[in-house]
Amino acid sequence: MRRRLSPVEAYRRVDFDARISGARPAELVHLCYEHLVAALGTAIHADRSGDNGLKSRSLTRALTAITALHLGVTGDSGVAAALNQLYDAARRTVLDSAIAFDPAAMEALRADFAEIGQALLAHR
DSSP, X not given: OOOOOOHHHHHHXXXXXXXXXXXXXXXXHHHHHHHHHHHXXXXXXXXXXXXXXXXXXXXXXXXXXXXXXXXXXXXXXXXXXXXXXXHHHHHHHHHHHHHSOOHHHHHHHHHHHHHHHHHHHHTO
16 A cells, blocks of 8 residues: 655655756756755654654655665766765664664754755856
8 A cells, every 4th residue: 555645755756756847967966965965854753753754755765865875876986985975974873773773973964955955056
């Protein structure tokens, strides 16, 4: 049986689909950062409110964004190596929190990616 989407989830999905349609690569990267930051924020909120289902879905969305970002990295030296290391560490942090949720680690990860996302936006 397929889970029904809440109105918020349905809107988020439609908004996301509309934004990726026709987006340039730099816009897609920024969108993945936004998606990751939002998913981490929702996971933190869900943990505080005791909503384990939402927390799990949010962590899955965060992993999806990290995977998309990681797949976009080409090469293995210079900036590519740094990005690969960043995304590997982010994936480990999210996976660790799926087992034992660490709000402080999630807040730090969210802040780091929000800062990087803002820097990318400023250099478009």
